[in-house]
Amino acid sequence: MTAANAHPTQANAEQRYVVHRADLPLSCPLPSMALWNSHPRVYLPIEAENGEVQCPYCGSHFVLED
DSSP states (O other), X not given: OOGGGSSOBOTTOOSEEEXXXXXXXXXXXXXXXXXXXXXXXXXXXXXTTTTEEXXXXXXXXEEEOO
């Protein structure tokens, strides 16, 4: 476990997440989130969707901010 993942955030704790280009490729749950209590990781094509995409599993909404 890396230092960044030493204290993972709760998966799907929010319904809206702002992400940046440095976070791409975008996946839900995010890499900083614990997977044990969430759905399988899926990669979301936020760039192809005009900067906004919704997870088909949990409904979390992601917005790409430059």
